[in-house]
Amino acid sequence: MEDFIKKIGLYLFLLTSTIVLSQTPGFNYQALILNNEEIQIPGTDVTGNSIPLGSENIILRFTITNETGIEYVEEHNIITEENGMVSLIVGEGTPINFTFGDIIWDGKLKYLNVELNILSNDEGFVFLDSQKILYIPHKINGDRNIKIVNSLEDLTPPHNIGELIWHTKFGKNRNPTLLIWNNTNWVPVNDDYDNSNELGLLVVTDDSARTKKFQNPVVGDQVWNKTLKCIEVYDGTNWVSITTKVLNGLQQKENIIKLGGKLTEPTKITTNNTNTLAIEGLQNSVNNEDLVVVIDKNTGVLKKKNLIQVSQQKQVVILAKDGQLEFTIPLNFTNTENIDVYRNGVLINFTAINSTTIKLEPEAICYKNDKIRIVQLF
Structure with a gap:
């Protein structure tokens, strides 16, 4: 997961594909959008951390390609949720090139390329990543359909080599998957399929719903917990939250981090002739009993002292x-x-x-x- 975050740089995307049985075929795409602005607060080393990009107008552009070129391009103009989440159906956007219905889902490798345009920053589209995608059942050669099953027990042998089925709940994570009969077993068509590390972000209401969804979790399983408003990843023993901890003189309200709070460790601010530290707008003191701030000559630690003690x-x-x-x-x-x-x-x-x-x-x-x-x- 860490390598994936580094790869896309500014934004974190988590993808899941599910079949949509409706008049318009497509697959579900969910993502957590992070703000691309660094947080820099004096006295706290949180540079590079980001927070969810909530309630922002964005455009997501999806391009589906195969080994020969582009098969389909569409765009979605949407507003992120307050917690930075987006959820949409690829196939129901505004077509830019070709139509979704013309895509031939023949079991050959395809890629989903994702680009993002945050309208408020005027930077245009930013390329995020290219992911192999699962396949949606579709007529092949116009004369037969891929059978859709919820369990392999629903199938009646014999099976033919190369026969395709669409399994709606395959693997430990119960992902929708295109399977092919290799004369011995039903195996995923996608060569790199691994149900323990697919970038599938499932959304659950709370811990109880998470437990029901992952009765036998494996290392790397992850969910978006709507109650906790964070991503949780299973580390082999516990579900660990992926979220920014606000410590050492900071406080957080919803998605906003600001100064104000208890220091939890010794904190040092280093200045020089160029990078100075100033506090503007201080009130004038009229109380002779007010204290003044002094600096320990050996440690540099700030201390308070009575004015009469300071003056010689x-x-x-x-x-x-x-x-x-x-x-x-x-x-x-x-x-x-x-x-x-x-x-x-x-x-x-x-x-x-x-x-x-x-x-x-x-x-x-x-x-x-x-x-x-x-x-x-x-």
Whole structure:
């Protein structure tokens, strides 16, 4: 399954074929369409993951070919379901070349080529894959029909070599299959048929329906569970869900993944001169008791700290002279808001003379031995 996903690149398709006994012959095609946009969220390595492409207008183009060329082309203009699923009948689309009824199902190898056009991204059709297809019962040479049976016990011998039948529930997965009599046994016409690994995605309502459908599951069996809204694959012991886990600071609502959640492991964001990290639109703090974020100098881990613990201060006490107003402060300054001046313990106003000198307000003129305490934050 992993190789199949890699092969088609942007989208995941799961194909199943079943006979449709109606006025218009055809076979069922089901697929899970994934969004082709990568998810990139700071602090979380989920690049390359995709989510189902729900409620999108798409066109699926099906081309049936044989060893000599194209036999039939049709298109389906549809909207994906909310969970990204599509289900349609190949044979009931809009014919582009030839007609479905003219296809000769003679047991020779045919291929189903699938292309996808997501109308919202203006990229046109993207080729997805080419799969061998099973055969639909059809008149051969205009004079005989392939017999349709639900069980080999429905057949009465003798049988002729090369005789064809359409078995509606063949193999462990009970897939509809074209069989041929080889003078000993009824065997699938399709040379690569393997009922344990066919790309057949069956849809079940819940776990109970899945158990009834797969009474003796084999490794690789897979279903779309409508209740869980995910693909499940049998690993030989349990049914394992194939779905994106949302962890480590993320949360998921339906098919949307967004920031917000509990970190489950140490998380590191690496920046450089080009790829910087910025947070815009932060509110201004008016609370002196608010905390500030600091960075541990050894580990780089973010921590919180009280503002008074972050700020350092320098202070000096000067015994004033009689009539003194001007004083030199401990450090050069550019902002007087970082300086407080006290005269005999009382906070007083001042102005800056230059980057090293301040002048007290006239009403605070000093007497001899007044204590002037200058406190400077830096």
